[in-house]
Amino acid sequence: MTTKLQTLPAPDKKSAGAGKPTNHRKPKKARESRGTLAFSRLQRTKALVKHAILILAGALMIYPLLWMVVSSLRPNEVIFRDPGLWLNSLEMSNYTDGWSALTHPFGHYMLNSAIVVVGSILGNLISCSMAAYAFARLQFTGKKLFFGIMLLTIMLPFHVVIVPQYILFSQIGWVNTFWPLLVPKLLATDAFFVFLMVQFIRGIPKDLDEAARIDGAGHPRIFLRVILPLMVPALATTTIFTFIWTWNDFFGALIYLTDPDMFTVPVALRAFVDSQSATSWGSLFAMSIVSLLPVFLVFLFGQRFLIKGIATTGIK
Amino acid sequence: MSAISELSTLAKRKGPVTAAEKKANGRDNKAAYIFLLPWLVGLVAITIGPMLMSLYLSFTDYNLLQPPEWTGLDNFIRMLSDARLHNSLGVTFTYVFVGVPLQLAVALLIALVLDKGLRGLPFYRSVFYLPSLLGGSVAVAILWKQIFGTTGLVNQVLAMFGVQGPGWISDPSTALGSIVLLHVWTFGAPMIIFLAGLRQIPVMYYEAARVDGAGTLQQFWRITLPMLSPIIFFNLVLQIIGSFQSFTQAFIVSGGNGGPSDSTMFFTLYLYQKGFGQFDMGYASAMAWFLLVIIGVFTAINFIAAKYWVFYDD
Numbered sequence: 001m002t003t004k005l006q007t008l009p010a011p012d013k014k015s016a017g018a019g020k021p022t023n024h025r026k027p028k029k030a031r032e033s034r035g036t037l038a039f040s041r042l043q044r045t046k047a048l049v050k051h052a053i054l055i056l057a058g059a060l061m062i063y064p065l066l067w068m069v070v071s072s073l074r075p076n077e078v079i080f081r082d083p084g085l086w087l088n089s090l091e092m093s094n095y096t097d098g099w100s101a102l103t104h105p106f107g108h109y110m111l112n113s114a115i116v117v118v119g120s121i122l123g124n125l126i127s128c129s130m131a132a133y134a135f136a137r138l139q140f141t142g143k144k145l146f147f148g149i150m151l152l153t154i155m156l157p158f159h160v161v162i163v164p165q166y167i168l169f170s171q172i173g174w175v176n177t178f179w180p181l182l183v184p185k186l187l188a189t190d191a192f193f194v195f196l197m198v199q200f201i202r203g204i205p206k207d208l209d210e211a212a213r214i215d216g217a218g219h220p221r222i223f224l225r226v227i228l229p230l231m232v233p234a235l236a237t238t239t240i241f242t243f244i245w246t247w248n249d250f251f252g253a254l255i256y257l258t259d260p261d262m263f264t265v266p267v268a269l270r271a272f273v274d275s276q277s278a279t280s281w282g283s284l285f286a287m288s289i290v291s292l293l294p295v296f297l298v299f300l301f302g303q304r305f306l307i308k309g310i311a312t313t314g315i316k
Numbered sequence: 317m318s319a320i321s322e323l324s325t326l327a328k329r330k331g332p333v334t335a336a337e338k339k340a341n342g343r344d345n346k347a348a349y350i351f352l353l354p355w356l357v358g359l360v361a362i363t364i365g366p367m368l369m370s371l372y373l374s375f376t377d378y379n380l381l382q383p384p385e386w387t388g389l390d391n392f393i394r395m396l397s398d399a400r401l402h403n404s405l406g407v408t409f410t411y412v413f414v415g416v417p418l419q420l421a422v423a424l425l426i427a428l429v430l431d432k433g434l435r436g437l438p439f440y441r442s443v444f445y446l447p448s449l450l451g452g453s454v455a456v457a458i459l460w461k462q463i464f465g466t467t468g469l470v471n472q473v474l475a476m477f478g479v480q481g482p483g484w485i486s487d488p489s490t491a492l493g494s495i496v497l498l499h500v501w502t503f504g505a506p507m508i509i510f511l512a513g514l515r516q517i518p519v520m521y522y523e524a525a526r527v528d529g530a531g532t533l534q535q536f537w538r539i540t541l542p543m544l545s546p547i548i549f550f551n552l553v554l555q556i557i558g559s560f561q562s563f564t565q566a567f568i569v570s571g572g573n574g575g576p577s578d579s580t581m582f583f584t585l586y587l588y589q590k591g592f593g594q595f596d597m598g599y600a601s602a603m604a605w606f607l608l609v610i611i612g613v614f615t616a617i618n619f620i621a622a623k624y625w626v627f628y629d630d
Binding site: 080143156194 | 357362
């Protein structure tokens with residue numbers, strides 16, 4: 001089975017088969033020149049219709065988000081009656097109110113989230129790249145079996161392990177610490193990234209390792225000096241996805257972090273929803289925007305890696 | 317190559333390396349296991365160990381305080397007569413089997429419109445992809461709660477046309493629908509996979525078809541769909557597995573109780589309530605294994621059915 005996603009060019013490059021057909025397309029064009037006018041008009045209408053559809057669909061998709069941003073800058077009572085995006089004045093009080101609405105200022109929860117995110121990223125980068133090197137480059141007993149297991153764990157629903165994991169971590173006394181969220185990352189349980197890196201390492205020419213080996217380098221050296229520097233794009237993709245998934249992770253935090261001191265952003269937001277009467281949407285929206293901002297920034301600057309990561313391995 | 321295709325080739329492939337080759341390569345067992353150590357420890361301590369443990373717990377009565385008490389099949393028998401559990405299965409199935417096809421259909425449609433060198437593609441792609449990234453967050457779930465609330469955005473828009481909309485998430489008949497819609501809204505990720513797949517279809521197939529006089533629709537049915545079928549399959553498997561585990565949106569939109577009147581009580585939400593609300597860990601474990609079996613069965617069905625509709629161009 002060859003789902004050729006692996007060798008995919010970045011989707012922003014022009015169509016995949018662009019190289020081949022050009023040589024017999026040129027003479028055809030010359031012959032067609034008489035019909036070009038009518039032809040291109042049809043094409044242009046078609047493109048216009050397409051753009052119209054896309055702009056409409058895109059606007060519909062993004063509208064709720066824009067409306068949330070605008071609403072977060074409005075007084076509460078306006079949120080309930082104005083579906084438009086026009087702002088008469090900037091109401092910053094939602095942000096100041098929301099920031100200090102919970103036991104701790106919102107920055108406290110952002111900091112907690114940041115700690116978990118940074119730890120998770122480091123854990124995933126180290127443990128997953130090590131496992132990936134073994135799977136991609138080393139021959140060992142049981143490789144096929146382990147590789148198969150690793151692929152299966154990508155698809156394993158985590159609910160099956162969450163109950164005993166919780167029991168385990170609560171017996172060690174790790175409830176209300178970040179360890180239950182960090183330790184699994186240090187142990188490469190996000191097998192998706194192992195797979196992503198295996199795919200990437202397979203694309204690195206083996207000659208490079210062999211040259212290093214002839215020069216007397218052992219596996220640790222080859223891994224650190226040859227492979228790791230070459231797999232920076234895969235590491236970047238891992239970093240970005242880990243950032244977003246960990247930043248958004250609600251279930252793990254909900255289970256393990258019950259002390260408001262330890263809340264990460266998602267559980268803090270949830271506590272905010274529960275503590276507020278239905279009338280304070282403004283500050284709720286404001287803090288929601290604050291919580292989405294880091295993800296949005298990562299999206300802006302890391303889009304290339306995100307899209308390539310999805311296209312090659314296919315998990316959101 | 318995707319994880320799924322890799323897995324199925326792994327099952328088929330017989331000895332990719334011959335014995336002689338193996339000897340020539342030499343084995344690096346020691347080095348390999350050192351590199352694999354974190355992963356292996358994780359596999360045993362975080363995945364397989366807990367799995368076995370939860371299998372054991374599913375046959376016990378356990379509340380975290382007293383030691384587990386063996387009760388045999390009691391938990392599973394209880395599940396048979398647990399009306400709320402049956403309801404939660406219904407809710408989850410509806411969510412998965414309405415939400416996933418709908419989401420994939422939209423993803424494919426937009427991908428088809430976006431394909432073929434349209435100007436502004438990167439811009440459109442970003443706009444459609446953004447919700448995928450944000451959709452799993454608590455913040456967006458909060459937004460959804462407002463949008464579909466009685467005085468929410470949707471009803472404000474409807475009011476402009478003189479229509480008095482219902483309280484979408486406070487009405488049991490529409491609450492689930494609004495969460496399905498949230499799932500559809502995150503079609504960006506599968507769309508990108510479709511776009512990548514569309515680019516892999518050789519242009520010459522379409523040129524040949526055009527020469528033979530095939531229309532756009534015919535080209536779609538005879539070339540695009542069959543050539544894209546492995547990708548559709550791939551998206552389908554992943555989305556079904558993922559959707560069965562959805563939790564955050566239903567939890568936030570319903571305020572954690574799966575309401576109104578259990579209409580958004582997802583299986584995972586019920587599992588959470590049993591395990592971490594009532595600390596009925598034995599029952600929660602049994603439910604978790606039941607969920608694993610359900611997902612396993614549907615994935616297996618998917619793989620079997622794939623033989624009849626997925627086309628591989630080898």
